[in-house]
Amino acid sequence: MVTEDQIVAPIVPTEPTEPTDTVQDLLNSMSTEEKIGQLVVVGMDGTMNNEDNQAFIEDYHVGGFIFYKDNIETIQQALSLFNELKLVNEVNKIPLWMSIDEEGGRVTRMPDEFLELPTNQVIGKKNDPVLSNKIGQILGRELLGFGLNMNFAPVLDIHSNPNNPVIGNRSFGDGAELVSALGIATMQGLQSQGVVPVVKHFPGHGDTSVDSHIGLPVIEHDLERLRKLELIPFQNAINEGADVVMIAHLLLPKVDADYPASFSKIVISDILRDELGFNGVIITDDMTMGAIAENYDLGQTSVQSVLAGTNIVLVGHDVQKVIAVIQALTDAVENGKISEDVLNNRVYAILKLKEKVGINNDPAVGPDVEKLNKDIRNILDQMKE
Numbered sequence: 001m002v003t004e005d006q007i008v009a010p011i012v013p014t015e016p017t018e019p020t021d022t023v024q025d026l027l028n029s030m031s032t033e034e035k036i037g038q039l040v041v042v043g044m045d046g047t048m049n050n051e052d053n054q055a056f057i058e059d060y061h062v063g064g065f066i067f068y069k070d071n072i073e074t075i076q077q078a079l080s081l082f083n084e085l086k087l088v089n090e091v092n093k094i095p096l097w098m099s100i101d102e103e104g105g106r107v108t109r110m111p112d113e114f115l116e117l118p119t120n121q122v123i124g125k126k127n128d129p130v131l132s133n134k135i136g137q138i139l140g141r142e143l144l145g146f147g148l149n150m151n152f153a154p155v156l157d158i159h160s161n162p163n164n165p166v167i168g169n170r171s172f173g174d175g176a177e178l179v180s181a182l183g184i185a186t187m188q189g190l191q192s193q194g195v196v197p198v199v200k201h202f203p204g205h206g207d208t209s210v211d212s213h214i215g216l217p218v219i220e221h222d223l224e225r226l227r228k229l230e231l232i233p234f235q236n237a238i239n240e241g242a243d244v245v246m247i248a249h250l251l252l253p254k255v256d257a258d259y260p261a262s263f264s265k266i267v268i269s270d271i272l273r274d275e276l277g278f279n280g281v282i283i284t285d286d287m288t289m290g291a292i293a294e295n296y297d298l299g300q301t302s303v304q305s306v307l308a309g310t311n312i313v314l315v316g317h318d319v320q321k322v323i324a325v326i327q328a329l330t331d332a333v334e335n336g337k338i339s340e341d342v343l344n345n346r347v348y349a350i351l352k353l354k355e356k357v358g359i360n361n362d363p364a365v366g367p368d369v370e371k372l373n374k375d376i377r378n379i380l381d382q383m384k385e
Contacts, residue, residue: 023351026093027344034093035347036329037061039306041097041283043316047073049084052319057088057096060326063350064097064150066286066316069109075146075366078111082147083363094351095359099150099198102139103170107153110142113369115376118383120155120182124172126383129185136189136197138375143195145367149359150196152246154186156233157204176232183233184240191241196357199237201248201285202272203261204230216291222254223271235276243353244281245272247310249291259308260291263301268309281349282309286316287325299328306338311346 027035041064044053056062065085072078082098089096100109104117117139123132136154143151158179159171172182183199190197203226204219221230234245247262261267262284272278284305287298302313302325313329315322332338 023348023355026351027348030093030347032333032343033330034061035343036326036333038063038094038347038350039311039313039329039343040322040326041066041099041312041314042322043068043286043288043318044071045319047071047077047081049081049088053085054088056322057085058091060323061092061094062096062322062326063094063312064099066099066101066152066314067109067148068101068316072109072111075111075113075369079146079364079366086147086361086363090361095354095361097150097196097354097359098146098148099152100143100148101152102143103153103155104135104139107170114142115373115380117376117379120170120172121159122383124178124182127173127178127182128382129181131379131382132182132185133189133192134375135379136186136191137193138189138372138379139186140190140193140195142367142372144193145364145372147362147364148195149357150198150244151190152198152200153190154183154197154199155201156180156183156199156237157201158229158233176229180233180236184237187237187242188240191243194357196243196353198244198246198283199234199242200246201250202234202245203248203250203252203255203267204234216249216251216260216295218251218253220254221252226252226255231271231276234272238276238278238280242278242280243356244283245278246283246285246314247272247305249285249289259304262287262292263305263308263310265308268305273309279349281311281353283312284310284314286314288315288317288321293321299324303328303332303337306332306346307342311349 037060040062042056042062043066101107102109108116117135139151155170156179157171158176159174172179187197187199247268249260249262251260256264256266268282287302292301298321305313313325315325333343
């Protein structure tokens with residue numbers, strides 16, 4: 001016999017609740033100006049914060065900064081600069097990308113207090129992925145100590161042209177598997193420290209005879225050739241969790257006769273997105289480089305790049321050029337050339353990555369130079385073995 005206190009109320013099925021998409025909620029709360037700001041990462045002049053930087057942050061809501069050797073003199077100066085920019089950015093909802101080209105070897109922006117890591121070419125001759133991973137970790141620790149959260153490295157270009165004036169010893173070597181293995185190991189070393197690596201320069205800058213900082217390189221390879229060599233390290237890195245890919249300023253007439261890779265829908269959407277299956281963030285190489293600045297309108301090129309599938313336009317130099325790019329993007333959004341759907345799509349991926357990495361405006365305390373230099377010495381000793 002069932003007593004009254006044994007009677008259990010029937011279970012009423014509840015409607016399943018949708019998981020909360022915090023990134024979508026953030027996106028929905030943003031103004032159009034704030035969204036457009038996320039589409040750019042900008043350079044700055046000098047070694048101290050200034051009115052232009054304040055305007056970039058407070059008026060244009062830029063997505064982040066890139067820092068060059070000219071911005072960095074000493075550890076203390078750099079740390080003060082980076083922390084001050086973060087402090088200014090507390091007026092905004094979204095933390096900044098604090099980015100740098102720190103490949104090691106020839107391309108380094110670190111202050112002189114740090115020992116220099118070997119070039120990728122030297123690392124390639126050693127051909128030890130474990131060592132490359134350690135180097136990636138060291139790079140990550142250096143940057144993280146400053147509060148930097150994005151590194152334009154590793155280089156996945158295959159050094160297939162010995163006369164290449166711009167890549168040279170920045171490449172791990174002339175084989176796709178070697179470049180893949182060492183590049184991915186470096187990438188994962190950076191990721192392990194909470195720094196976002198940017199693999200570059202898609203679809204491959206290794207076989208050029210022109211420096212894209214000066215002019216526009218033309219590569220006569222067709223897509224079949226790219227699939228057999230240049231694209232392999234990028235495909236492998238994507239398969240292993242690459243978060244960001246940088247697009248090079250290269251013209252490949254047999255792939256896209258009209259537009260350089262950095263604003264080619266064929267290269268960005270058809271090849272990188274659809275064929276290689278990359279769903280992460282795409283950033284251009286610096287749009288103020290000679291390849292673009294000497295041949296194209298900077299603003300219109302930036303709009304075209306976003307329409308082609310790019311998320312972030314990198315404008316590394318010149319305040320007026322930064323403003324011109326932001327104005328061109330703003331005009332394109334206002335006149336409907338860049339639709340609301342396209343704008344939201346590009347920005348959502350950026351916000352998603354910022355959330356995934358957990359970047360913030362917290363001040364950094366500075367790198368442990370003594371420990372890092374000790375670890376770099378160990379690397380240099382291992383290179384001699």
